[in-house]
Amino acid sequence: MATALSVNLNKIALIRNSREGNYPDVVEHAKVCIASGAEGITVHPRPDQRHIRPDDVRQLAKLLAPMKALEFNIEGNPFAPRRGNYPGLLVLAEETRPDQCTLVPDSDNQLTSDHGFDLTRSAEQLAPMITRLQAQGIRVSLFMDPIPEQIRLAKEVGADRIELYTGPYAAAWGTQELETIYRQHFLAAELATELGLGVNAGHDLNLINLPKYASVPGLLEVSIGHALTVDAIALGLANAVQAYKNILTEAVS
Ligand code: PXP
Numbered sequence: 001m002a003t004a005l006s007v008n009l010n011k012i013a014l015i016r017n018s019r020e021g022n023y024p025d026v027v028e029h030a031k032v033c034i035a036s037g038a039e040g041i042t043v044h045p046r047p048d049q050r051h052i053r054p055d056d057v058r059q060l061a062k063l064l065a066p067m068k069a070l071e072f073n074i075e076g077n078p079f080a081p082r083r084g085n086y087p088g089l090l091v092l093a094e095e096t097r098p099d100q101c102t103l104v105p106d107s108d109n110q111l112t113s114d115h116g117f118d119l120t121r122s123a124e125q126l127a128p129m130i131t132r133l134q135a136q137g138i139r140v141s142l143f144m145d146p147i148p149e150q151i152r153l154a155k156e157v158g159a160d161r162i163e164l165y166t167g168p169y170a171a172a173w174g175t176q177e178l179e180t181i182y183r184q185h186f187l188a189a190e191l192a193t194e195l196g197l198g199v200n201a202g203h204d205l206n207l208i209n210l211p212k213y214a215s216v217p218g219l220l221e222v223s224i225g226h227a228l229t230v231d232a233i234a235l236g237l238a239n240a241v242q243a244y245k246n247i248l249t250e251a252v253s
Contacts, residue, residue: 006071007030007042009041011229013051013052017049027059027060030060039070040073043056046108048108058096065097073221074101075143080107090129113143114167116143119156141163144188146184161197162199165201166204169209169213170204185201189217199219201219202224204226
């Protein structure tokens with residue numbers, strides 16, 4: 001089966017948050033992604049609410065709940081405490097019941113997530129959280145680097161899937177490091193599959209580096225936000241310009 005595409009809508013929310021109001025509308029963009037063939041929608045709410053807000057998660061959950069074939073994936077740091085009206089990742093997930101919750105060891109002062117879990121340190125704290133989410137019927141994925149010992153620990157701690165952090169793969173594009181890093185991902189995915197873990201991947205994937213990465217064995221889902229949003233500006237721009245032109249032409253005549 002082909003690898004599923006889950007579109008990360010954080011950047012749409014980031015643009016929305018730069019002004020008052022609800023423009024662009026995150027839910028409307030989710031609908032366009034779905035109509036265009038995306039199999040899933042991903043959001044990464046953070047305590048600082050710099051992009052996706054708790055209400056976005058609730059509204060997307062409402063949109064996606066009746067769409068049984070669609071995957072709703074909420075990712076975030078399960079250790080980040082509630083702040084203001086951000087209730088914390090687990091509470092938000094329990095309320096909105098996504099298909100998948102991807103646990104990520106990021107923090108507020110990071111621009112974006114930039115490493116996987118070190119399960120030699122955090123497995124004990126994660127285990128009850130994983131059980132709690134699974135008890136609500138939510139599949140749990142852990143954001144991981146392609147390190148064999150860590151992948152084994154992901155299985156031991158009870159995860160259903162791992163999401164391989166592809167930032168270093170993307171950064172190595174066009175360098176001699178690429179084959180080494182690709183091989184690490186290939187072997188990590190093979191190991192995960194052998195252990196019975198599903199394999200997702202994400203971060204900095206784009207139209208150039210995705211074709212090679214898509215050959216990683218057993219890859220179930222990629223979540224892509226940043227590059228896809230930038231591509232949308234370029235590839236969708238002609239149509240947008242035409243729409244503005246049409247309005248202005250009609251107004252003159
Ligand atoms: N996976 C995780 C855990 C992330 O934090 C992000 C960024 O929010 C992505 C995937 C998607 O990365 P990008 O926006 O670079 O496609």
